[in-house]
Amino acid sequence: GENVEQHPSTLSVQEGDSAVIKCTYSDSASNYFPWYKQELGKGPQLIIDIRSNVGEKKDQRIAVTLNKTAKHFSLHITETQPEDSAVYFCAASTKNTGNQFYFGTGTSLTVIP
Amino acid sequence: NAGVTQTPKFQVLKTGQSMTLQCAQDMNHNSMYWYRQDPGMGLRLIYYSASEGTTDKGEVPNGYNVSRLNKREFSLRLESAAPSQTSVYFCASTTLPGTEAFFGQGTRLTVV
Numbered sequence: 001g002e003n004v005e006q007h008p009s010t011l012s013v014q015e016g017d018s019a020v021i022k023c024t025y026s027d028s029a030s031n032y033f034p035w036y037k038q039e040l041g042k043g044p045q046l047i048i049d050i051r052s053n054v055g056e057k058k059d060q061r062i063a064v065t066l067n068k069t070a071k072h073f074s075l076h077i078t079e080t081q082p083e084d085s086a087v088y089f090c091a092a093s094t095k096n097t098g099n100q101f102y103f104g105t106g107t108s109l110t111v112i113p
Numbered sequence: 114n115a116g117v118t119q120t121p122k123f124q125v126l127k128t129g130q131s132m133t134l135q136c137a138q139d140m141n142h143n144s145m146y147w148y149r150q151d152p153g154m155g156l157r158l159i160y161y162s163a164s165e166g167t168t169d170k171g172e173v174p175n176g177y178n179v180s181r182l183n184k185r186e187f188s189l190r191l192e193s194a195a196p197s198q199t200s201v202y203f204c205a206s207t208t209l210p211g212t213e214a215f216f217g218q219g220t221r222l223t224v225v
Contacts, residue, residue: 001172006155032211043117043203043216044156089155099163099210100171101146103155 002027004092006104013080014112021107023090024072030092033066033073034101038087047088048075080111115139119204119217126194126224134189134220136204144207145187146171146214147179149200156203162187163210194224 003026013019025033031052036044050057050064050073057064061080066073077084090104117138126132138145143164148156148171158171160179168179176198178190187206191198201221205214 004155009153034213036216041218043205043218044214045216046213049213093211095211100158100161101156101214102172103148103157105153105155 002030002092002094002102004090004102004104006090006107008107009105010108012110012112015080015082017080019077019080019109021075021088022072023104025092026071027094028071030094032093034091035064035075036089036091038089044089082111082113085109085111117204117206117215117217119220121220122218123221126222128195128224130194131192132194134202136188136217137186138206139185140206140215142206142208144210145181146205147189148203148205149173150203151200159189196224198222199224
């Protein structure tokens with residue numbers, strides 16, 4: 001099956017700085033790459049996603065980039081705020097395995113006021 | 114809309130006991146999933162149901178069974194709980210496989 005690796009596992013930034021989280025995947029057939037934010041005691045919530053026919057997508061302070069050749073994708077958060085503090089998960093899915101989601105191991109982001 | 118609702122939120126079981134985790138969604142989604150979340154391991158798929166009437170194994174199905182009762186409900190059963198099944202369990206649903214997943218609030222299960 002697919003293998004998704006995520007780095008770093010923890011990240012601390014000053015408020016207003018940018019944060020970048022990187023993921024790699026193994027299955028070249030993967031075609032959907034969502035990012036989820038999980039706050040303490042809650043379920044993950046989608047914050048942005050990208051499909052394999054697109055290289056970059058932005059939504060206000062959040063952007064995702066995808067490099068299909070290198071099989072990696074990244075989450076960029078600009079002008080970070082304390083409420084961005086959470087655990088972030090990347091995921092990949094492919095038709096080859098019934099469009100199951102394979103998740104990275106998560107990044108705990110702390111934004112220091 | 115409540116979205117995805119899981120019950121119970123917390124449960125403590127003794128080794129060997131059985132229980133069923135319930136999940137219901139009110140978004141008319143076709144596909145439903147059960148994940149477990151363990152520290153440092155992200156979310157791992159236990160079972161999924163691509164559509165009503167079908168179920169398939171995910172990455173870690175051993176020790177679990179599922180039932181897609183109808184389009185709204187997807188339950189996860191532990192027949193004989195083991196300490197290794199101590200985890201947080203999340204149910205999720207999607208309109209179609211490979212689209213945005215909506216998650217429930219989770220069930221924190223401890224097996225002693």
